[in-house]
Amino acid sequence: MDRDIPPHFLADTWFVVFPDNEASSRLFSPLIPSLPRHVVHPSGRPWIAGNWVDDEFFAFNRGMGSFAFVGFHAAREWSKQNGWSTVSDCAGLDGLLERLPGSFHFIASLGGECRVQGTASGLRRIFLDDYAPLPVVASRQDILNFLKIRPVHHHSVAGRLMFPQPPAGIESQSPWKGISSVPAGSWIKLGASGQTSLHPWWKCPDAVATLAEGAPLLRERLAAAVDLAMACGNQVSADLSGGFDSTSLCFIGAQQSHPFLTFSSSGRENADDDLPWIDLARLSLPPGRHLHVPGDELPGPFDGIGDFAAVNVDEPYIGTAMWRRIDFTAKVLQRAGSNVHITGHGGDEVLLSPETYLYEWIRERPFAAARRLNQFRSKRRWTLIDVATAWAKAPTQQAYLEQVAKGIRLPFPDRPSASTSWGALEQRLPPWATDYTAELVRELLRQQIERGEPLHSSPAQHLCLSGIRSGAHSIRLTSQLMRQSGSRMAAPFLDDQVMEACLSVRHDEKTVPTSYKPLLSTAMKGVVPGALLERSTKPNFGIDVFKGRRRNAEELVSIAENLVLVKIGMVKKEPFRDACLGVGQPTPPIALWKTLACETWLRGSQDLANPE
Known part of the structure; x- marks a missing residue:
């Protein structure tokens, strides 16, 4: 290799896996000395190379094979199980892996074949190089x-310009040609002769468990996830944001013998009501270290946006506009001695169901569903015509995707309307997107229609899993950013076992108009004080975002004047420049955020790839 490893690769955990054959050994052995760490196959050929720290990587040999775990795991204990010695092929590992807690990648070398898998949640992903002469x-x-x-x-890139949230699968494609994403919940086999194949190892459960059945299981699995994360750090910190999810994790952590630091911050505006809840939680937790950063000391939205191109994440990142705050927080935690930071990220995604479950429930319990629909209509300002139209408009996933394709250039509506069974129809491209971009998106949607495979036969369960994986992809990039700034992040709500416990609970008991996150509040009874379980609000940071855009208008306009997206024909400069100044066609802030995510990623990737 005639290039040095970029510094950001030395700050994050990553790995490359090579097949076990002589051709692979000849081709890739010259690379090994330039990579920070490596492990060999039982044959002695290159197997895994990359960058990691000892407490997150564990490899062992048993019987005919070699096995490795990367992430939050208890592999030293698991390796003592007898089953590893008796497995004769990669497919036979399913039974050993299916109930293990934690969040990790798994890699096996067995009989000349390799098995590589990430997580079903999508937090830990796997990518295949389609350009290499060998897989x-x-x-x-x-x-x-x-x-x-x-x-x-x-x-x-075009699919990632869609807002608010593209249909399932659109954003999971690699932004580089010649790289394929292994579907979450599947493992990839690298054969000895160079062939590859995909094998599902996880199936989304049906949402049939009652709240009474699901809450104890969630409590047990969350505790196991937090315990594993805490065991992997010498000094652990945890978000105490005042929100329901992070507060629950702090109280679970307080039951462990491992000491930890709680971290909190506040918004810049009075609309942020987190602080009273943070104070109440601190008074209820056992005595310990706590670090609070006032809102006026935190970087705000869009601060330093022009510098993000120098921060390397491996795909466009929706949190780009907040990157300075994330970077600041990670460095504060590092200076405080934390090397593992636990967050409540992913809680919203796993604990809530889309209200469109009512379309399915109405067949089962029509009168109860009608009453609840009226409650949701009042809360969301839907009309009966909205609901009836949405229900009839997209009876299948294919029909839904066809409707989305027809509407991507329409203006975003002023008032939210009811979603169809398969998702919201208000999926748009921003007004600054070109016709070329619109055609690319329509092609993506046509490809999804041809595949015709929802994530679950239940539309509500499909939307739940799609939302979880979309959130996990973003949280994965937050983790990459925090690692570059010195902090390793854990998101226990996205551990597969936790996610599965939540997905198993009935939608009509998990999401109700009169109670906030009843699954978590039921699970946390006796762990979190009752007063903290009563919170039903979330702060609105809209004023922070508005002021941040206005404060950084000059830097945003500077970006708009030299867009890579304009050079490759995907965005029109003037409408985007107007959006940076807060003028022109009204568009939700997320449209600007997503375009900035693509633009800054393209700029940061220029030294590694030139746009076609």
């Missing part, structure tokens, strides 16, 4: 691009 997989797609330069995938 290579990695946990970061930019390392594959570093090993072999390739052009940007315009379709993928």
Whole structure:
């Protein structure tokens, strides 16, 4: 290799896996000395290379094979189980892996074949290099691009300009050509002769458990997830944001013998009502270290937005506008001695169901569903015509995707309307997107229609899992950013076992108009004080965002004047510049955020790939 490893690769955990054959050994052995760490197959050929710290990587040999775990796990204990010695092929590992807690990648070398898998939640992903003469997989797609330069995938970038949230599968495609994403919940086999194949190892459960059945299981699995995360850090910190999810994790952590630091911050505006809840939680927790950063000391939205291109994440990141705050927080935690930070990220995604479950429930309990629908209509300002139209408009996923494709260039509505069974129809491209971008998105949607495979036969369960994986992809990038700034992040709500416990609970008991996150509040009785279980609000940071855009208008306009997205024909400069100044066609802030995510990623990738 004639290039040095970029510094950000030395700050994060990542790996590349090579097949076990002589051709692979000849091709990739010259790379090994330039990579920070490596492990060999039982044959002695290169197997895993990358960057990691000892407490997150554990490899062992048993029987005919070698096995490795990367992430939050208890592999030293698991390796003592007898089953590893008796497994004869990669498919036979399912029974050993299916009930293990934690959040990790798993890699096996067995009988000349490799098995590589991430998580079902999508938090830990796997990517295949389609350009290499022999199959290579990695946990970061930019390392594959570093090993072999390739052009940007315009379709993928176009799909990421859609807002508020594209249909399932649109944002999971790699933004580089020649790199494929292994579907979450599947493992990839690297055969000895160079062939690859995908094998599902996880199936989304049906939402049939009652709240009374699901809450104890959630409590048990959350405790196991927090315990594993805490065991992997010398000094652990945890968000105490005042929100329901992070507060619950802090009280679970307080039951462990491992000491930890709680961290809190507040918004810049009075609309943030987190602080009283933070204070109440602190008074109820056992005595310990606590670190609070006032809102006026935190970087705000869009601060330093022009510098994000120098921060390397492996795909466009929706949190780009908040990157300075994330970077600041990670460095504060590092200075405080924390090397593992526990967050409540993913809680909203796993604990709530879409209100469209009512379309399915109405067949089962029509009168109860009608009463609840009226409650949701009042809360969301839907009309009966809205609901009836949405219900009839997209009876299948294919019909839904066809409707989305027809409407992507329409203005975003002023008033939210009811969603269809398969999702909201208000999926749009921003007014600054070009016709070329619109055609790319329509092609993506046509491809999804042709596949015709929802994540679950139940539309509500499909939307639940789609939302979880979309959130997990973003949280994965937050983790990459925090690692570069010195802090390793854990998100226990996205551990597969926790996610599965939540997905198993009935939608009509998990999401109700009169109670906030009843599954978590029931699970946390006796762990979290009752007064803290009564919170039903979330702060609104809209004023922070508005003031941040106005404060950083000059820097945003500077970005707009030299857009890579304009150069490759995907965005029109003037409408985007107007949006940076808060003028022009009214558009939700997320549209600007998503375009900035794509633009800053493209700029940061210029040294590794030139847009086609």
